[in-house]
Amino acid sequence: MNPAPTSDDPTPDDSGRSDITAVSALGEPARRRLYDYVRGRREPVGRDEAAEALGMPRQTVAFHLDKLADAGLLAVEFARRTGRTGPGAGRPSKLYRRSDREVAVQLPERSYELAGQLLAQAVVDAERTGDSPRASLTRRATELGHAVGAAAGPSDAEIMAALEGCGYEPRLEDADITLTNCPFHALARQHTELVCGMNLGLIEGLLDGAACTGRRARLAPEERYCCVRIGRTQ
Structure with missing residues (x-):
């Protein structure tokens, strides 16, 4: 039924x-x-x-x-x-x-095709190298994030623009950058640890690629948010 x-x-x-x-x-x-x-x-x-x-x-x-x-x-x-x-x-x-509802044009933005490509690449890498699929996925996501970040700059405005281009809907809350949308939302609900690791790798790679040394990404799951939160380094 x-x-x-x-x-x-x-x-x-x-x-x-x-x-x-x-x-x-x-x-x-x-x-x-x-x-x-x-x-x-x-x-x-x-x-x-x-x-x-x-x-x-x-x-x-x-x-x-x-x-x-x-x-x-x-x-x-x-x-x-x-x-x-x-x-x-x-x-x-x-x-x-x-609303939590998604429509055909995908509001909020979702990137399931990108996730599928990363997952497929990770499986191929794991078979070739013997690494775990999870480690391969995180590495692939980090490499992608690094490429995105390399085209951005290290300022908050530039980092947030790059994140928005990836579908994350960033905003400043106190000193942190929070992400009000996960581009891989449905996958994250079914495979939380795997997808959250992918998100973290992608964003860490983005910060590194942008030479942003003033911020650090960490896992901080919260209802209605992406699992990653970007704080200031000490």
Whole structure:
């Protein structure tokens, strides 16, 4: 028996139409700005916060956020931001966060073809050298990251641009660079240690290739984030 569809997932008969709706929802510039703002935030976003941050009228923000939610690109939840409860606490605020759902155009970006190529190369290497497939995969990912980093520079802006080009959606949180998207998300859920090692190798290689000595990548798994976090060196 197939599981019942959730609110974040289209039904089988509607998947094509839902994907088209989701993609077309981002064609409106103001709506795309709102989507990019919400997906870049660690916590769910309220209408007032988004309106103030983007300098847009609250009514316009509410309209576009709801359209993004209707298209399945944002998920909705309700909470009282004040922390008060009981009579007089007021109505809960409507909050938005990026949906976990993937659409055909892959929002957020996924790189399963790249992962497949790295895995295939690692298997060939392991057969030739006698190394473990995991060690071969990490080495291949590190080499790829080094090549990507060599075309970048060592500054935070340049490193983040290179990471974004790889599909990681980086952002600064305090002194760390965090990654709000894993390009290999579905594979990481099934083969966590293998894929997280690949991610770490790729990002370590990128930092090394960019001659970025001021930052170091480490494994720091956290819900809704890539498993790698990039901190400052001591």
